[in-house]
Amino acid sequence: MAREYEARTRGSERLFERAKKVFAGGVNHNARFYEPYPIFVKKAKGQHIWDEDGHRYTDYWMGHMALILGHSPKVVVDALRPQIAKGTHYGMGSRLSVELGEEIQGTVPCAEAMRFCNTGAEATMYLVRLARAYTGRRVVIKMAGGWHGYNTQLNMGVHTPFDRAESAGILEEEQSHVRNVRFNDLDAAESELKRAEGDAAAIFLEPVLGAGGCIPADRDYLKGLRELADSRGVLLCFDEVITGFRLALGGAQEWYGVRPDLAAFGKIAGGGLPIGLVCGRREILALADPSRKAANFVSIGGGTFSENPLSMAAGLATVRYLRKNAKSVYPKLDRVGKETRVGIDKAFADAGVEAHTTGAGSLFLTHFGKEPKNAEEAAGEDKGIVSSYALHLMASGTFLLPGHPGGTSTAHTSEDIEELARESGTFGESLRERRQQSAFGPVSA
Ligand SMILES: Cc1ncc(COP(=O)(O)O)c(C=O)c1O
Known part of the structure; x- marks a missing residue:
């Protein structure tokens, strides 16, 4: 060959x-x-x-x-051409980002509030930060084979033997509170929750395991995880970077009928241009409101190019098209x-x-x-x-x-x-x- x-x-x-x-x-x-x-x-x-x-x-x-x-679909090309002339980067908010945010609020069940960033890896990193701050706990239970981008905390257990950092240069301490459990195995998640003894902040997963084999979660498994999370005060976090706007307009959470507390999006949300998105329950995202000056303020989102008008224009054209059709x-x-x-x-x-x-x-x-x-x-x-x-x-x-x-x-x-x-x-x-x-x-x- x-x-x-x-x-x-x-x-x-x-x-x-x-x-x-x-x-x-x-x-x-x-x-x-x-x-x-x-x-x-x-x-x-x-x-x-x-x-x-x-x-x-x-x-x-x-x-x-x-x-x-x-x-290069026509709807995206038609949105980008005039936008290039109107500015490729503002470093400030614009009507485009508000309108894309509103479209996403109207389509993604858990997206009561959100923040744009630039990549999926950033978005998943912020989810971990929010979950830990909100619960006051440390342990993140992820799936063996679960891939959430190259951020330091979650870049582990993606490949066999599924229990170590995927890269040299990552310190053991940096991932010491992240655990990998078998996907589609509710008992494995429950055992790990018990082992965490009240220190579990989040159950973190892709509803369709992507790099780990393109394997869909069983519906009952996701429902079971939702119940487990609720019974133990743990946040259920979906990485919808692949499944968002793909499995259904509202992502895997709509497709499965299981609503996470927090979710990370990327890819399709930017219509082919760079994007990341953190969204979830309003009271959790409220921790990231800089005007509150709260002791438990969480720094998320941001970056020089967040809500870049080209990504916003392409994302808006795409999400509107998907919604309409x-x-x-x-x-x-x-x-x-x-x-x-x-x-x-x-x-x-x-x-x-x-x-x-x-x-x-x-x-x-x-x-x-x-x-x-x-x-x-x-x-x-x-x-x-x-x-x-x-x-x-x-x-x-x-x-x-x-x-x-x-x-x-x-x-x-x-x-x-x-x-x-x-x-x-x-x-x-x-x-x-x-x-x-x-x-x-x-x-x-
Ligand atoms: C499920 C999942 N999460 C997160 C990421 C990271 O996204 P990005 O490449 O935009 O950092 C990817 C990238 O492929 C992904 O597939």
Whole structure:
């Protein structure tokens, strides 16, 4: 697979050689590196990207899944063009941020009050700070495999063995009050709450585990967590950076019918431009009101570029579009997402390869093996197959970031999905043949 990929991506290879001399490892986000080297993008439109060599790909990475309406949708372009002339950065409030805040208040069930920031990692960090200040407790119970961005406290237990910092340079003390428990396992959460002995501030999770395997929470599990949190005075915090405005207009909290106390958003809320958002119960967000001069004042949000007018304009155009067209957008996203999961699984089954595509709504990730219910089960996969599958797809004009969830947008069509399923089947057949050959002796790669 790598040979075909390399043969058609020489321009990207050359750029990567230059990038390595400028950036650590040649990339500006670790997830963007994969073997043998990543493709470099020249332009994007709708459901497509074009690489440095001019090849077109149907894109399922969609800017880390931030692009629910496809690349450069007309509504966002039309909102950004005039805004650029009116100012790209104010460092002050504007009508745009108030109106986007009001739109979000009108759509996200828990968003009684909020603060904008610049990234999802910032938003999740502020959630922890608010939860600790509000409860006066320290322990944060997160999920094994739960990914909340690169902030120091929560950047732990994302990968196997799910119990340590994801980075050198983070002190043990900085994460000593963060615990990882098995996702979709209510007993595990309850035991950890008991162990915390009244020091638990928050249960913190992505309603659909993203980087940990694109695994949806069971509805009863989320309801159970809500009850556990209530019975012990603990805040339930949702990381909706992926699921926000994607699973439903009101995010996973609407989709599951479970309302968290606090939630972090990002990605889609900025319509393809940088954004983070902290929202939740008014009395909790009130701790961040600088006019109150309270002893337990919590510093959240902010940053030079918070409520940047370009992010606000793009976010406003996107959220308004989604709100106005919710009745057609979300059923379509669900239908195309389901076609994707079912189509890929059928193609692999027809090819005689065991594979399960997990996800919900427009999210999906194919696992080669048994269907996982948590990150531990997802972690055992053969990474070589995952990588070959993605390279096969890329060599045939489909972009999926190896091992990461994919997301469809309103721009994706049933024909795109048929093509993805067909190419999955072609890969499945070659995988089965290679497995059969290797049963009779060594095979060359
Ligand atoms: C669930 C989740 N939380 C938080 C983040 C961090 O967001 P950002 O990359 O904007 O910092 C991400 C990023 O992919 C994410 O998927």
